[in-house]
Amino acid sequence: MEIIFLGYISAGFPSQTEETLLESISMEEWLIPNPSSTFLIKVYGESMLGAGILPGDYVLVDRSLYPRNNDIVVVRIEDEWTMKYFFKEKEKIILKSANPSYPDFILTPERDIEIFGVIIAVIRKYR
Numbered sequence: 001m002e003i004i005f006l007g008y009i010s011a012g013f014p015s016q017t018e019e020t021l022l023e024s025i026s027m028e029e030w031l032i033p034n035p036s037s038t039f040l041i042k043v044y045g046e047s048m049l050g051a052g053i054l055p056g057d058y059v060l061v062d063r064s065l066y067p068r069n070n071d072i073v074v075v076r077i078e079d080e081w082t083m084k085y086f087f088k089e090k091e092k093i094i095l096k097s098a099n100p101s102y103p104d105f106i107l108t109p110e111r112d113i114e115i116f117g118v119i120i121a122v123i124r125k126y127r
Contacts, residue, residue: 001027031121037064039117041074048072048083050098057124059083061117072119077105078112083119 002024032038043057051072053059059074067073067086074083075095084095084105093113095105107113 003027031060033120034062034064037117038062038120040123043083047097047099047102051085053083053098053119053122054124057122059119060121060123062120063117065118065120067115067118074116074119076114076116077107081116086115086118 005023005025028035039061041059041061043053043059044055046055053072059072061074065071067088069087071086072083073086073095074081075086077095082095082105084097087094087096091109093107095107097104
C-alpha cells in the first residue's frame with residue numbers, strides 16, 4: 001500500500017509549512033523490512049508506558065534481529081511472556097520496565113529464557 005507523503009509538521013510551536021507532494025511511501029516496506037520474520041502482537045499491561053507503548057497498541061516484532069542494549073524485546077521467561085528493555089552485562093541479561101511500578105528482571109544463563117524478537121514499531125489507531 002502506497003501512501004502520499006506530504007511533508008513535515010511541527011509538534012511544538014506552530015510554524016508555516018507548505019503542502020508539497022514529496023513522494024509516496026510503501027508502508028509495508030517502510031515498517032516491515034523482513035516480512036517472513038515479522039509478527040504483530042497486541043499489547044496489554046502498563047509496564048512499557050514510559051516507552052510510549054500503551055495497552056491496546058500493536059507492536060511489530062522482528063525475530064531476525066539480534067537484540068542490542070536498550071532495544072525493546074519480547075521475551076519468554078520460563079513459561080511466561082513479557083516485553084522489556086534489553087541490556088546484557090557479562091553473563092547477565094537485564095530486562096528493564098519503562099514503568100517504575102513494575103519490576104526489572106536480572107536473568108542468569110541457568111534460567112530458561114528465549115528472546116523472541118526485537119520490537120521495530122508501535123502501531124496505535126485513534127479512530
